Amino acid sequence: MKKIINSIIVMMTIAALFLTACGSALSSDSAAVTEPASINVLASTSFLADIAQNVAGDHLTVASLLPFGADPHAYQAAPSDVAKIAESNLLILNGVEYEHFIESLLENAGGERLIITATDGLTPNQMEDEENAGQMTGDPHMWLDPNRVITYVENIRDGLIEVDPDGAEAYKANADAYIAQLKDLDKWIVEQVNTIPAERRLLVTNHEAAGYFAERYGFEIVGAIIPSLSTDAGTSAKEMAALIEQIKATGAPAIFLGEVENPDLANQIADETDVKVVDTLYLESLTDGSPAATYMDMMKHNVTQIVSALK
Ligand SMILES: [Zn+2]
Numbered sequence: 162m163k164k165i166i167n168s169i170i171v172m173m174t175i176a177a178l179f180l181t182a183c184g185s186a187l188s189s190d191s192a193a194v195t196e197p198a199s200i201n202v203l204a205s206t207s208f209l210a211d212i213a214q215n216v217a218g219d220h221l222t223v224a225s226l227l228p229f230g231a232d233p234h235a236y237q238a239a240p241s242d243v244a245k246i247a248e249s250n251l252l253i254l255n256g257v258e259y260e261h262f263i264e265s266l267l268e269n270a271g272g273e274r275l276i277i278t279a280t281d282g283l284t285p286n287q288m289e290d291e292e293n294a295g296q297m298t299g300d301p302h303m304w305l306d307p308n309r310v311i312t313y314v315e316n317i318r319d320g321l322i323e324v325d326p327d328g329a330e331a332y333k334a335n336a337d338a339y340i341a342q343l344k345d346l347d348k349w350i351v352e353q354v355n356t357i358p359a360e361r362r363l364l365v366t367n368h369e370a371a372g373y374f375a376e377r378y379g380f381e382i383v384g385a386i387i388p389s390l391s392t393d394a395g396t397s398a399k400e401m402a403a404l405i406e407q408i409k410a411t412g413a414p415a416i417f418l419g420e421v422e423n424p425d426l427a428n429q430i431a432d433e434t435d436v437k438v439v440d441t442l443y444l445e446s447l448t449d450g451s452p453a454a455t456y457m458d459m460m461k462h463n464v465t466q467i468v469s470a471l472k
Pocket residue numbers: 234302368369370390391392445
């Protein structure tokens with residue numbers, strides 16, 4: 162499995178941090194002494210920034226490189242992204258090649274920083290990539306299973322401790338508290354899904370995003386409009402026809418789309434079958450405020466939409 166990040170570089174030495182802290186201690190502004198304000202934490206995208214912020218608590222502020230509503234699969238980096246990367250000391254990525262845009266940004270930004278790959282230690286499911294001569298591609302969508310997000314939290318906690326050892330106790334306590342919330346979320350999802358008759362636990366999605374979610378909560382994946390792990394791929398007339406046959410054969414009640422996905426093909430399929438199109442899931446991004454302001458809210462919102470469409 163090729164790792165997206167080939168090197169983990171600790172840029173800022175602890176000594177440098179101490180020098181900064183001592184510098185401010187000697188200045189008249191003594192209120193800022195214990196604030197590690199020189200640590201700039203950046204996550205690739207909004208749900209990762211939220212997860213990391215829960216671990217960082219009030220010690221550090223975690224920014225998101227991508228804005229709300231951006232689709233990481235199709236993301237085109239802006240020149241301002243180079244500056245954001247250049248200013249970061251700690252960069253948090255999902256990994257499994259989700260951040261296809263990051264290599265060139267890192268090259269252009271130069272400098273050094275600690276990079277945390279949140280999925281480190283997890284084994285991605287593999288899928289054949291038809292657009293790429295049948296090569297196997299790893300499925301990056303692990304955040305849609307809260308149990309796997311526990312590993313995200315552990316990796317983020319360890320990275321924060323590495324750049325800010327003084328905050329270690331707080332990061333450990335915050336991580337434990339958030340892991341407890343993730344376990345509660347998992348239990349809640351199981352309860353919700355149990356209200357769907359077993360034979361109706363069928364998922365049709367725009368692209369192949371729901372694999373880990375389906376695996377954990379006992380859904381069958383009937384198919385995807387774009388039979389790819391990325392939205393940045395196409396579909397053929399033959400694939401569309403096959404999916405329509407699958408939907409008719411299984412009686413799948415609905416097609417679920419993420420907010421950033423184009424509903425045109427889904428609506429075409431709905432014209433030929435009895436499915437309804439639910440285009441209000443948030444799979445790849447949080448929203449600025451309700452209904453998916455946090456990772457927890459995003460998951461609860463999606464599950465509520467899925468349950469009400471399939472029940
Ligand atoms: Zn996706």
